[in-house]
Amino acid sequence: MPATVRFTGVTGHFSTFAVVLVSPIDRTPPVISGVPADIVAEATSVAGAVVDYTMPTAIDDRDGAVGVLCAPGSPFPLGATSVTCTATDRAGNMASATFLVTVVDTTPPAIAAPANVVVTAAGALTPVAIGSASATDIFGATVTSDAPASFPIGLTLVTWTAVDSNGNQATATQRVEVLYAFNGFSGPIAPGGAYRANRTMPLMFALSFADGTPATAAIALLTVAAIGADNTLGEPLDIDANGVADDGNAFRFVGDHYQFNLNTRGWAAGAYRFTVILDDGRSYSMDVTLR
Secondary structure (H helix, E strand, O other): OOEEEEEEEEEOOEEEEEEEEEOOOOOOOOEEEOOOOOEEEEOOEOOEEOOOOOOOEEEEOOOEEEOEEEEOOOOEOOEEEEEEEEEEOOOOOEEEEEEEEEEEOOOOOEEEOOOOEEEEOOOOEEOOOOOOOEEEOOOOEEEEEOOOOOEEOEEEEEEEEEEEOOOOEEEEEEEEEEEOEEEEEEOOOOOOOEEOOOOEEEEEEEEEOOOOOEOOOOOEEEEEEEEOOOOOEEEEOOOEEOOOOOEOOEOEEEOOEEEEEEEOOOOOOEEEEEEEEEOOOOEEEEEEEEO
């Protein structure tokens, strides 16, 4: 309520007084409520992110509801930004509250490896054109790989890595296969043939490099399995080799070809599958019949 102050005095023969109403000074700021909690948002562009939030409200003890202004506004740049919300009543009393808006980039680049590559070996090491990976990211990305200058025989998995300017990374894998040229089975034993059992069967094949020169240092192993009446394969058989140069189930290089002298003594008549497994990761089979 306004305060009442009385002044009294005498003027001539009359008594006088005055009443002055004085309002108390308003020094109470508004009360702000509903201030958002700190916000973390993912960047959607190089500029940062547009962040929506519910505006706070403010009540003043004399003016009632007063407006609230928050600054700065969207879009928010990458990193932490302090947002200050203020409310001012008609007497000029101001209240403020703050919260943080943090824009982060945690999204890795999108990366696509080049197509897988299969080439014929040029030798023990082969230069291969493997192409380049592609990568996209709103902040840009740098792409690297662990590909060697030349590739060895067999399968090499090349890992491509994309890293954006904020350190997020993604990887993709490319298969690079360097293979011998398999020139087919040769010699007296051919695919689809029928042969007498209980004899030594010389299994032969040839390998070459891209320029046609023989590949003489390959590792080639033989497996043999019986083929059932329903065309299913049985368990691999124990292999017995004739010839002092043969070792276990490994072929040896003789002249211009690989050879394994397979002893079929005691084998039952029927269909068999002979499979050559090479150190380039490929295998080649032929089916024969023993009678």
